[in-house]
Amino acid sequence: MGEATSRQALDTRLRILEAAEALFVEHGLEATSMRMITSAAGVNLAAVNYHFGTKDSLIQEVFRRRIAELNRLRLLALDEVQAAARDQGGEVRPSQVLTAFFRPVLEMASDAEHGGHNFMRLLGRTYTEPNAFVRQFLAEEYAETLDRFMAALYASLPGVPREEILWRFHFMMGATSYAIAGTDALQLFAGAFDDADPSRLMPRLMSFLLGGLRAPLPDFDRPDAG
Amino acid sequence: MGEATSRQALDTRLRILEAAEALFVEHGLEATSMRMITSAAGVNLAAVNYHFGTKDSLIQEVFRRRIAELNRLRLLALDEVQAAARDQGGEVRPSQVLTAFFRPVLEMASDAEHGGHNFMRLLGRTYTEPNAFVRQFLAEEYAETLDRFMAALYASLPGVPREEILWRFHFMMGATSYAIAGTDALQLFAGAFDDADPSRLMPRLMSFLLGGLRAPLPDFDRPDAG
DNA sequence: TTAGAATTCAAACAAGTGTTTGAAAACGAC
DNA sequence: GTCGTTTTCAAACACTTGTTTGAATTCTAA
Numbered sequence: 001m002g003e004a005t006s007r008q009a010l011d012t013r014l015r016i017l018e019a020a021e022a023l024f025v026e027h028g029l030e031a032t033s034m035r036m037i038t039s040a041a042g043v044n045l046a047a048v049n050y051h052f053g054t055k056d057s058l059i060q061e062v063f064r065r066r067i068a069e070l071n072r073l074r075l076l077a078l079d080e081v082q083a084a085a086r087d088q089g090g091e092v093r094p095s096q097v098l099t100a101f102f103r104p105v106l107e108m109a110s111d112a113e114h115g116g117h118n119f120m121r122l123l124g125r126t127y128t129e130p131n132a133f134v135r136q137f138l139a140e141e142y143a144e145t146l147d148r149f150m151a152a153l154y155a156s157l158p159g160v161p162r163e164e165i166l167w168r169f170h171f172m173m174g175a176t177s178y179a180i181a182g183t184d185a186l187q188l189f190a191g192a193f194d195d196a197d198p199s200r201l202m203p204r205l206m207s208f209l210l211g212g213l214r215a216p217l218p219d220f221d222r223p224d225a226g
Numbered sequence: 227m228g229e230a231t232s233r234q235a236l237d238t239r240l241r242i243l244e245a246a247e248a249l250f251v252e253h254g255l256e257a258t259s260m261r262m263i264t265s266a267a268g269v270n271l272a273a274v275n276y277h278f279g280t281k282d283s284l285i286q287e288v289f290r291r292r293i294a295e296l297n298r299l300r301l302l303a304l305d306e307v308q309a310a311a312r313d314q315g316g317e318v319r320p321s322q323v324l325t326a327f328f329r330p331v332l333e334m335a336s337d338a339e340h341g342g343h344n345f346m347r348l349l350g351r352t353y354t355e356p357n358a359f360v361r362q363f364l365a366e367e368y369a370e371t372l373d374r375f376m377a378a379l380y381a382s383l384p385g386v387p388r389e390e391i392l393w394r395f396h397f398m399m400g401a402t403s404y405a406i407a408g409t410d411a412l413q414l415f416a417g418a419f420d421d422a423d424p425s426r427l428m429p430r431l432m433s434f435l436l437g438g439l440r441a442p443l444p445d446f447d448r449p450d451a452g
Numbered sequence: 453t454t455a456g457a458a459t460t461c462a463a464a465c466a467a468g469t470g471t472t473t474g475a476a477a478a479c480g481a482c
Numbered sequence: 483g484t485c486g487t488t489t490t491c492a493a494a495c496a497c498t499t500g501t502t503t504g505a506a507t508t509c510t511a512a
Binding site for chain 4: 012043044045046047050051
């Protein structure tokens with residue numbers, strides 16, 4: 001773009017990003033071709049390469065802008081609960097840390113107006129994405145945010161082995177990923193989710209996550225104990 | 227194959243299936259080409275089309291044979307706990323239902339000898355697979371097993387709304403999927419899993435899942451309650 | 453050993469892939 | 483209006499994709 005970028009050029013860039021995002025959700029990264037993207041966006045085929053360089057760079061940009069916003073909201077929420085705890089001389093509770101991390105995801109996922117809705121369905125499955133460069137890039141984007149949240153979670157659960165907290169946080173991300181995907185992706189339970197009200201998803205998921213986090217620690221000598 | 231199938235032809239079929247499985251795990255379904263499969267299997271390019279028809283049929287067969295075995299083990303385990311409960315005049319406990327469903331997955335995933343190890347990593351992410359025909363096919367393969375397990379879980383949790391049990395089971399599948407993927411796939415928590423002993427994964431996951439299943443039901447009027 | 457089916461193989465097929473090119477058009481500042 | 487830059491466009495590039503073909507080979511059963 002260089003020095004001057006016309007309004008129309010910005011528009012083209014944006015149309016490509018949003019068309020790509022929607023198609024990535026629907027068909028996956030590999031199965032979405034440049035021609036599918038450009039024709040959906042109503043722009044010339046060469047526009048992607050002109051504005052983004054390569055398809056991989058476009059993929060990267062699709063993820064980058066949404067994750068940046070998502071992590072901004074997460075860290076803002078964490079700042080707030082930590083400040084409130086300091087003011088009251090108390091400690092941040094584990095549930096507050098979880099809420100700060102997972103609420104922004106669900107809110108973006110259930111927000112039909114902005115494009116976040118589509119994207120969150122994409123993000124959930126990208127964690128296990130085979131494409132190496134996507135994985136690498138995603139890990140980098142997440143690193144700082146995860147560090148801060150894990151530190152907060154460790155502090156809120158003194159005495160609990162960090163290894164266990166880490167694993168449980170990992171499990172929680174899986175549950176959340178399916179929570180988002182399940183609202184409109186594959187229906188393994190065909191037509192079974194009668195009550196798929198997105199506003200009820202958050203409390204549903206939060207009570208499950210908290211239950212899992214607070215569960216008795218595993219006894220490695222009695223593996224089947226429940 | 228028709229009337230006679232030579233030992234060598236069966237061998238070719240099997241080599242293709244196993245090469246395809248390994249490559250699907252590593253690169254994904256779309257990104258794995260016929261030529262990658264046949265050269266990894268050491269067979270001619272046309273062999274896939276000869277033995278399986280199309281690439282999609284091959285994909286289907288890769289999933290079918292593993293899922294069939296997985297669900298066989300699951301239903302066997304469920305039969306056992308249900309028979310034991312009948313003999314003792316008691317009821318099946320929720321933890322027993324969960325163990326019957328999730329233990330076979332983790333056992334196949336941690337079994338390095340048979341090919342199940344690779345496959346489970348693939349299965350976890352296929353639940354959110356964009357490819358429509360794969361989703362459709364997977365839902366069919368799972369239908370009967372899921373019906374029996376959900377019925378058992380409902381029976382073991384009288385008084386709990388089925389809608390909530392369904393959602394929680396859905397969350398559990400997500401947590402399990404990440405549990406398997408996380409042991410060797412993307413390391414969002416870079417190098418953080420010091421203790422990735424597969425034999426400890428089962429108790430770790432089970433205590434988390436049970437904690438989530440037993441969590442207080444969500445209060446839709448106080449969404450943030452924890 | 454021989455007839456017939458099953459399987460393998462090299463080569464080619466049409467269609468689709470991401471990317472590049474160079475000319476045409478649209479733009480913003482003077 | 484003019485100049486120089488930015489952006490669009492149609493066309494082509496080299497390459498990969500899944501699949502098909504027909505001949506050569508291997509197997510099985512009589």
